Amino acid sequence: MSKASVGRPTNKEGQSNVRDRLLLAAKRCFLEESYEKVSTRKIAAEADTSIAMIRYYFGSKEGLYQELIRTQFVPISERLHMLQHSDDVTNMESFFKVYYQTMLPDYQFPILMMRTLTMGQGPSRKFILDKVIEPMRNSFRKVITKLQEKGKIDSALDADMIGINMISLAVMPMLAKNIFEYQLGETLDLDFYLKLAEHNGRLLKSGLQIV
Incomplete structure (x- = not known):
């Protein structure tokens, strides 16, 4: 499945750096609760974007979690x-x-x-x-x-x-x-x-x- 098929950030989202917002939101969520209790819906809501953007940038919740650790x-x-x-x-x-x-x-x-x-x-x-x-x-x-x-x-x-x-x-x-x-x-x-x-x-x- 191509990235285009799971959604791309709009111009507005791209300008506000949705990827970085997702990483910051994921950090807050994972520090507050265990991995299993944190949903992609919650992370997306914290980042003021959609679940599709998690799939677009990181592929999955685990991919986001791993990128968070790597960048840290x-x-x-x-x-x-x-x-x-x-x-x-x-x-x-x-x-x-x-x-x-x-x-x-x-x-x-x-x-x-x-x-x-x-x-x-x-x-x-x-x-x-x-x-x-x-x-x-x-x-x-x-x-x-x-x-x-x-x-x-x-x-x-x-x-x-x-x-x-x-x-x-x-x-x-x-x-x-x-x-x-x-x-x-x-x-x-x-x-x-x-x-x-x-x-x-x-x-x-x-x-x-x-x-």
Whole structure:
């Protein structure tokens, strides 16, 4: 079936960027309720458009869900790519900064992914593993291996283990944001997370250096 047969955006809809509206609406809906409870009708209504536009741009609800996840991680993937061309361990701090800046406005997004990955809530577990987690693991490995070859990181350390350390340092403060706010008695804003990014960078530099 051609795209034309399932509907095209009108000039008015095209000018208002209906595709982006659908992604924003889907994000709101999926963060509020589980994947199974979110209907394409609800997403379309939130985006002030028709279900046909979901089919036109994404093919299905799952296609929309996957594109939402993919676009959320574009800034993080770009930063990891840049790190592959850096020789300074301290620059790892920039990964944490980009991660927090990307995720903080929608800090429940990592929770959404964890629900899919650990509890099977949503049909795209393999997509997340293959298109998000595995590429990130490979990027971390390339960054760390390069720094080891240049003598910036202890070559006796396991590159995959370091990657797990970095992911844990990035993801956990988002997953447990409400818990940490309760413990610290304050709202964790961007300034806090940027300081945490600097702390993580110093912590890694100190722990990864050759003894």
